[in-house]
Amino acid sequence: MRSYNARADIVRDGDQSHECCLVLTGFVHRSKLLKDGRRQILSFHTPGDMPDLQGLHLPVMDHSVCTLMRTTAAFIEHAAVRQITREHPGIAEAFWRDTLVDAAIFREWMTGLGQRDARERVTHLLCEISLRLRGVGLATEAGFSFPATQTDIGDALGLSTVHVNRVLQGLRGDGLVRGNLTALTILDWQGLQAAGDFDPTYLQQRPKEAKGGETSGHASLGSAQAVH
Known part of the structure; x- marks a missing residue:
């Protein structure tokens, strides 16, 4: 370690x-x-x-x-x-699944860089980070904390820091989120998904069983499951 x-x-x-x-x-x-x-x-x-x-x-x-x-x-x-x-072939299978999910995320990011506008790119990334953090128990449907700066987001999405800031201001103005990346509150999850044209299928999250046999509202990524 x-x-x-x-x-x-x-x-x-x-x-x-x-x-x-x-x-x-x-x-x-x-x-x-x-x-x-x-x-x-x-x-x-x-x-x-x-x-x-x-x-x-x-x-x-x-x-x-x-x-x-x-x-x-x-x-x-x-x-x-x-x-x-x-x-242990099961572990090999889990690692293989992890690389496939990783590739799926790369494809989604490439599509965003090539075809989505700035608002869609930022909003799509916020939705992705929210679900991935929920999958490892580090966020809830109400929001999340992410230590990336606006410069980091810009470098990930091919945008200037000023442009990222404007998009975040717009999302706050539209009542979709509140706060900043280190303490982001999601006010309208459905609206956020719609604004980012977000379909979570590519994350391949698997529902996990809640107490009483009911399916919980969020899931773990393959990589987290392989580890834990």
Whole structure:
């Protein structure tokens, strides 16, 4: 286990990977830096995710994994991961499912960058983060806390910080949300989904059984289920 301060590199673009990282607490993102310093955030990751699982088969990193806040991660040697997947096919299946869900999220982000306007992009991301955090018990339907800045959101969605700020102001003005990213209250979930053209199918969340056998209103992502 290792602990990192906020805005620290866990692994850098070009590093040779010998172990997989499991996020225990905190939040991380994957990103790519251009030569002139411009940054593209490729994904956000919650506790329970293994953001560099692909390093098991692609030993040289083609992007960086960085923290958004103080984060604790566990590291598992590739040899140990290979051994456990050989001995336990169910774990191998869970890892395979995790990579497929990861790819689905990438496809959805690519669609947003290419076809959605700024309001739709920001709102769609808020809906995604809300459901993913609910899936690991870090949010409720009423809202969530996310340590990303407006600059981070802009770098993820191809928008300027000013544009992200305007969109968030508009969502507050329309009565869909209240507060900011570190303490966001969702006032109208259905309205937020409609504004972002959000269909959660790509997250492939599985309903979990509540007490008494009833299906709860939120679910865990495959990656979190694989870990827990």
